[in-house]
Amino acid sequence: MTEKVxxxxxxxxxxxxxxxxxxxxxxxxxxxxxxxxRVLRAVEELGYRVNQAARQxxxxxxxxxxxxxxxxxxxxxxxxxxxxxxGLTESAARSGYRVLLYTADDDQAEVDTFEDLxxxxxxxxxxxxxxxxxxxxxxxxLDHKVPFVTFGRPWSADSASASHAWVDVDGAxxxxxxxxxxxxxxxxxxxxxxxxxxxxxxxxxxxGWARTLAAAGVDPAGLxxxxxxxxxxxxxxxxxxxxxxxxxxxxxxxxDSLALGALHAARSPGLAWQPGRGPxxxxxxxxVAVIGFDDTPVxxxxxxxxxxxxxxxxxxxxxxxxxxxxxxxxxxxxxxANVLLEPSLVVRQSA
Amino acid sequence: MTEKVxxxxxxxxxxxxxxxxxxxxxxxxxxxxxxxxRVLRAVEELGYRVNQAARQxxxxxxxxxxxxxxxxxxxxxxxxxxxxxxGLTESAARSGYRVLLYTADDDQAEVDTFEDLxxxxxxxxxxxxxxxxxxxxxxxxLDHKVPFVTFGRPWSADSASASHAWVDVDGAxxxxxxxxxxxxxxxxxxxxxxxxxxxxxxxxxxxGWARTLAAAGVDPAGLxxxxxxxxxxxxxxxxxxxxxxxxxxxxxxxxDSLALGALHAARSPGLAWQPGRGPxxxxxxxxVAVIGFDDTPVxxxxxxxxxxxxxxxxxxxxxxxxxxxxxxxxxxxxxxANVLLEPSLVVRQSA
DNA sequence: CAGTTTATTTTGATCGATCTAATCATGCCT
DNA sequence: AGGCATGATTAGATCGATCAAAATAAACTG
Numbered sequence: 001m002t003e004k005v006x007x008x009x010x011x012x013x014x015x016x017x018x019x020x021x022x023x024x025x026x027x028x029x030x031x032x033x034x035x036x037x038r039v040l041r042a043v044e045e046l047g048y049r050v051n052q053a054a055r056q057x058x059x060x061x062x063x064x065x066x067x068x069x070x071x072x073x074x075x076x077x078x079x080x081x082x083x084x085x086x087g088l089t090e091s092a093a094r095s096g097y098r099v100l101l102y103t104a105d106d107d108q109a110e111v112d113t114f115e116d117l118x119x120x121x122x123x124x125x126x127x128x129x130x131x132x133x134x135x136x137x138x139x140x141x142l143d144h145k146v147p148f149v150t151f152g153r154p155w156s157a158d159s160a161s162a163s164h165a166w167v168d169v170d171g172a173x174x175x176x177x178x179x180x181x182x183x184x185x186x187x188x189x190x191x192x193x194x195x196x197x198x199x200x201x202x203x204x205x206x207x208g209w210a211r212t213l214a215a216a217g218v219d220p221a222g223l224x225x226x227x228x229x230x231x232x233x234x235x236x237x238x239x240x241x242x243x244x245x246x247x248x249x250x251x252x253x254x255x256d257s258l259a260l261g262a263l264h265a266a267r268s269p270g271l272a273w274q275p276g277r278g279p280x281x282x283x284x285x286x287x288v289a290v291i292g293f294d295d296t297p298v299x300x301x302x303x304x305x306x307x308x309x310x311x312x313x314x315x316x317x318x319x320x321x322x323x324x325x326x327x328x329x330x331x332x333x334x335x336x337a338n339v340l341l342e343p344s345l346v347v348r349q350s351a
Numbered sequence: 352m353t354e355k356v357x358x359x360x361x362x363x364x365x366x367x368x369x370x371x372x373x374x375x376x377x378x379x380x381x382x383x384x385x386x387x388x389r390v391l392r393a394v395e396e397l398g399y400r401v402n403q404a405a406r407q408x409x410x411x412x413x414x415x416x417x418x419x420x421x422x423x424x425x426x427x428x429x430x431x432x433x434x435x436x437x438g439l440t441e442s443a444a445r446s447g448y449r450v451l452l453y454t455a456d457d458d459q460a461e462v463d464t465f466e467d468l469x470x471x472x473x474x475x476x477x478x479x480x481x482x483x484x485x486x487x488x489x490x491x492x493l494d495h496k497v498p499f500v501t502f503g504r505p506w507s508a509d510s511a512s513a514s515h516a517w518v519d520v521d522g523a524x525x526x527x528x529x530x531x532x533x534x535x536x537x538x539x540x541x542x543x544x545x546x547x548x549x550x551x552x553x554x555x556x557x558x559g560w561a562r563t564l565a566a567a568g569v570d571p572a573g574l575x576x577x578x579x580x581x582x583x584x585x586x587x588x589x590x591x592x593x594x595x596x597x598x599x600x601x602x603x604x605x606x607d608s609l610a611l612g613a614l615h616a617a618r619s620p621g622l623a624w625q626p627g628r629g630p631x632x633x634x635x636x637x638x639v640a641v642i643g644f645d646d647t648p649v650x651x652x653x654x655x656x657x658x659x660x661x662x663x664x665x666x667x668x669x670x671x672x673x674x675x676x677x678x679x680x681x682x683x684x685x686x687x688a689n690v691l692l693e694p695s696l697v698v699r700q701s702a
Numbered sequence: 703c704a705g706t707t708t709a710t711t712t713t714g715a716t717c718g719a720t721c722t723a724a725t726c727a728t729g730c731c732t
Numbered sequence: 733a734g735g736c737a738t739g740a741t742t743a744g745a746t747c748g749a750t751c752a753a754a755a756t757a758a759a760c761t762g
Contacts, residue, residue, distance in 0.1 A: 016711075016712090017711065017712045017713080018712090019711075019712060019713080020710085020711055020712075023710090023711085030709085030710075030711095031710075031711085032709080032710060032711090035710080035711085054717090056717090057716085057717040057718065057719090058716075058717055059717090060717085
């Protein structure tokens with residue numbers, strides 16, 4: 001261990017009192033410039049670093065941000081949170097915060113963890129991911145006046161109250177861009193593989209596709225299938241959609257998992273994937289185009305065109321919102337701020 | 352925020368002194384059983400939780416474990432660290448520790464972060480990943496007597512000194528199992544796709560393959576190719592190896608990235624992948640079998656047989672080693688403990 | 703130039719826990 | 733009964749920072 005350097009050591013070396021050292025560091029404007037320099041030199045020389053625990057005792061601020069790390073459920077989409085976490089750690093560090101991890105199996109367990117953490121480590125704020133309808137967690141945090149930001153919009157019906165800060169990626173804008181990309185490539189009958197309606201994220205993404213298709217004069221009705229997330233599920237649903245005689249030549253998918261399944265389906269025998277079949281006119285003899293969502297490593301590996309979320313940016317915005325909350329910059333009258341980012345289309349072989 | 356409950360509140364309710372409350376919680380054996388019960392009841396009733404900052408000030412222990420979160424370099428293998436991190440967070444929590452994240456771009460930056468963190472948050476220990484030859488970090492930590500464990504063996508020449516605790520997965524055992532699996536399936540000429548020699552991990556994995564093949568009476572010489580990690584690299588190397596007239600019918604790969612490339616190569620025109628070619632005896636007309644390493648989501652998605660690392664277990668062992676280090680259980684005379692775990696083969700379509 | 707205001711620095715108390723050492727009970731032995 | 737370990741509990745000091753308020757120095761005002 002490095003020998004401990006306290007504020008008293010610095011004070012002694014600089015020939016001032018402890019409080020002046022504290023002021024030089026935290027309220028530079030109340031200290032005479034010359035003194036400040038002297039203190040800073042002493043700090044430098046001794047390699048002094050403020051002890052968070054001691055500071056926290058007095059100020060009640062820990063400079064910790066807590067976030068839950070989820071077991072990578074599907075696995076395929078797991079890396080999204082991972083990348084977000086990396087961005088969060090980096091942005092937080094830049095603002096003088098550190099990231100504390102915890103796990104929880106469900107909402108209730110997470111709320112219990114809130115109590116534990118707040119009692120023991122007193123994190124200054126939480127970042128919540130995977131927000132959903134009627135989220136217990138946001139209610140609890142609001143109720144206890146604990147600062148937090150969610151990565152994900154509040155999907156609940158009472159979102160009108162817009163009661164907390166959030167950052168999200170505009171899924172609809174993403175699928176709209178994907179659909180436009182396909183239209184530009186000459187596709188007309190573009191299908192959608194999504195999740196059962198009810199999940200905010202899924203519905204939002206479907207909406208972008210439907211809106212864009214309709215704007216191009218194609219009725220989206222009947223061109224959409226809903227299934228749970230998973231490669232096999234995606235393959236089945238894609239099969240179903242492609243086998244119908246609607247003439248679907250391209251698919252926009254709500255996730256890379258489903259898109260991967262769709263790719264399998266598209267290339268399986270009996271379906272459109274027959275590059276050299278010959279004439280016939282129209283898009284029919286081209287391979288079925290597929291676009292996924294999240295730009296996971298899998299997408300890159302198999303050449304799947306996909307929508308990439310600006311996760312590092314999202315994380316940076318989360319930290320920015322939190323710091324304004326914590327530094328009391330936030331106007332109590334103002335409604336909480338929020339940020340909506342656009343995903344970008346990463347074009348690969350699949351579309 | 353929840354109203355703060357301090358040890359004094361508990362003491363008052365239980366009708367004892369602060370110190371007795373502290374003893375009841377930390378040294379139950381010095382307190383009379385009846386008193387202990389009374390205290391615990393008070394703790395329960397008030398929902399008391401010890402304040403880490405205050406405790407840390409007195410004891411110098413933060414109950415924090417710090418670990419670096421890496422930017423998922425290749426992406427495809429990134430989820431390995433992610434899963435390890437989840438396991439670590441869970442195991443740590445079970446032992447009363449929390450996980451603190453940080454980032455760093457290189458070894459030197461990481462050492463700087465050590466200083467920062469130790470000065471400010473005083474984590475009790477570090478967990479290092481991606482250990483490599485002549486690691487600056489381990490040297491620094493040893494030098495400053497900061498407790499740590501590495502997930503990964505010390506590969507340096509001076510490992511003879513076995514100077515720190517570590518947990519690792521036995522790569523050679525994994526590739527040996529994979530090779531045996533292929534031999535059992537009737538393959539004889541089994542190739543290996545690896546990284547350039549010099550990386551401990553890569554050499555270790557190659558060794559397991561070579562040893563097993565030799566034991567089966569097949570000379571591994573010339574059956575191995577080395578390349579940097581990446582799908583395209585893997586495809587090129589696999590092509591090269593398969594095109595040679597050595598009669599390679601199966602490939603063991605050092606990573607899923609390379610294996611994925613190998614799969615592409617194996618299925619490209621002109622090579623062995625011709626499922627229904629008909630009779631002819633021997634392994635030749637079977638598709639080239641491929642086995643990867645790490646069992647990433649990609650492997651699952653594309654049906655790649657792969658070696659799965661017991662990451663949750665590895666994380667649990669890391670925590671276990673740390674707690675013995677920290678609780679002073681470790682015998683100063685004894686060399687640091689270490690654990691070597693076996694990966695398991697997840698069999699899918701590719702082999 | 704006394705009387706204030708303003709700028710700068712210092713002293714003492716405090717956050718909530720644990721450590722050390724002292725105090726108060728008990729039981730046991732001779 | 734006195735002397736003494738042993739057991740159980742408590743009072744006071746302490747960790748390292750910041751807050752609040754006091755003290756000192758410098759500047760200004762009429």
